[in-house]
Amino acid sequence: MNATSTPADERIAELRGEIDACDAELIRLVQRRLAVSQEIGQLRRDSGGTRLSLAREQQVIARFQDALGADGAALGMMLLRQGRGRL
Numbered sequence: 001m002n003a004t005s006t007p008a009d010e011r012i013a014e015l016r017g018e019i020d021a022c023d024a025e026l027i028r029l030v031q032r033r034l035a036v037s038q039e040i041g042q043l044r045r046d047s048g049g050t051r052l053s054l055a056r057e058q059q060v061i062a063r064f065q066d067a068l069g070a071d072g073a074a075l076g077m078m079l080l081r082q083g084r085g086r087l
């Protein structure tokens with residue numbers, strides 16, 4: 001601790017490091033999810049299927065909603081939109 005920083009300042013800096021690590025991991029996972037989603041979409045279209053799987057989308061949104069509530073459902077919808085584009 002230097003002369004001007006308090007124990008709270010030190011702890012906040014430490015916790016921000018944890019948040020930065022969480023964010024980096026989330027970004028990596030979102031990028032991975034996007035790549036996987038796009039590959040599934042390409043495979044489905046190439047084999048004559050539909051662009052979307054609405055039943056599957058409902059499962060994904062329900063999982064986020066159950067774990068994280070309304071904001072989770074919104075997050076799930078953003079992730080879906082990232083992979084398949086806007087409806």
Ligand SMILES: O=C(O)C(=O)C[C@]1(C(=O)O)C=C[C@@H](O)C=C1
Pocket residue numbers: 037040041051052053054056057060079080083084
């Ligand atoms: O699981 C699929 O079939 C996908 O195409 C992936 C995914 C997703 O990103 O989770 C994307 C679009 C579909 O409408 C449903 C789900």
